[in-house]
Amino acid sequence: MLTDLYVFGDSPLHRIRPGVKILALVLVCTLLFILEGWPMVSLGGALVALCFALSGLRLRHVVAALRPALWILLVIFLVQTYLTDILFASFVVFRFAVLILAATVVTATTRTSEMVDGILAGLRFAPSWVPKNQIALGVSLCLRFIPLVLSVFQDVRQAQRARGLDRNMIALLVPLVVRTLKTADEVAQAIHARSFD
């Protein structure tokens, strides 16, 4: 489950620092909303297409990125065609496609571990009121806990299946939550005992 959406490669885009890529993404998205209109969106589209070509992403990555939003984009297209005209409808949907694909380029060319390193490195420059250690602890604990919670969930599901309760959401969730809360208390005591703070 904990495989990220990284696509292996060795392009210039893969090698840019994560912070730079995120800033570029924020800039492009903001521009697409401030300078509304076909020229900007076409420019954005061309830029994204260039990035896809540079980073060695294939057509199937485009499809995979757009497929979850396909239905809702279709609905928006139909509503917009009904409310305004087909040209404006295609503009709105095309802008969504450009936004989503621009984000896909960043996600596909950056490892999650690089992102985490980037966040932790960025925290060094954060003002002193930001609880840096606690953010770092939270991120790393959560990454460790996801597989743990999943295995607890498998245990609970098997136990409840034996009782014929594995379709009962409450019977699945209550033990999951309570066992997780107990684990949290134990982990907090363990961290406390090792004088983390």
Add this chain to the structure above:
Amino acid sequence: MAILRAESGSLLETRDVVFIALFAAIVASLAAFPPITLPLAGVPITAQTLGVMLAGGVIGAVRGGLAIVLFLLLVAIGLPLLPGGRGGFGVFLGPTGGFLIGWIGAAFAIGYMTEWLWDRLNFVLAFTICILGGVIVLYAIGVPWVAFVAKIPLWTALTGSLSFIPGDIVKALIAAGVIMTVKRSYPIIQPRTQADSAGRPGGPE
């Protein structure tokens, strides 16, 4: 725990950070939950917004809200933790990104109301809180967002979102049941009224 807070002088104790991290992990693993299909509407509903309601109702406003922030941070940096293995920055830039951001407000609102009514909480109250936070607050953030980014009128966006209401009601029912059972068996939340006047039990005296 009291020593910890006194020394670090920070808003959150280590125990709070662990709760936040574990609940973010619960929300993440709920994506793997078997989706329940409504008998009437036939719309498959995923369990993840259930996790949002539980975050507020089980660990409280601040911790619940921060658990969702942490979860969304992990989604943003590219972990496929949303249903169907979605993740990355793209999900926030799509039309429904506002609902993801709205999860933070929903968890906080549910947590705040739960803490406020903790001493007289019953199933009906918990259900009402889940609806107020998980539907009203969530849609108050998500619907204008869709309307803005998709350039459709607010009213159209709202009617388009109404098909999710039946699923949300089912989720609020389940969440209320879980919140009440956890309250009886392993309560974490300290009531807000008591915390203001007498200080948290276990906190610095």
